[in-house]
Amino acid sequence: MTRRKEPAPVPVPEVAAATAAAAAAFLAGQEITTTECRRCGTQVSGVNGRYACICGWVNDWSEGHTILPTADQDVDA
Ligand SMILES: [Zn+2]
Secondary structure: OOOOOOOOOOOOOOOHHHHHHHHHHHHHOOOEEEOOOOOOOOOOEEEEOEEOOOOOOOOOOHHOOOOOOOHHHHOOO
């Protein structure tokens, strides 16, 4: 039996590594959840309990399973 050699790790610039780590941490906190639209009954998927249906229904932000970030935490603002 022959073993394939592991590919050599590609050097990643520090900034890209930090961005990737931040993205991974963000994604780790996201959970895909599913519910039934309260207007039309279609099964809709959302993130952390927040949903938007094609019929226009959205649930209230306060029904989400996680706390939303504040404006102070928005790095793009
Ligand atoms: Zn709907």
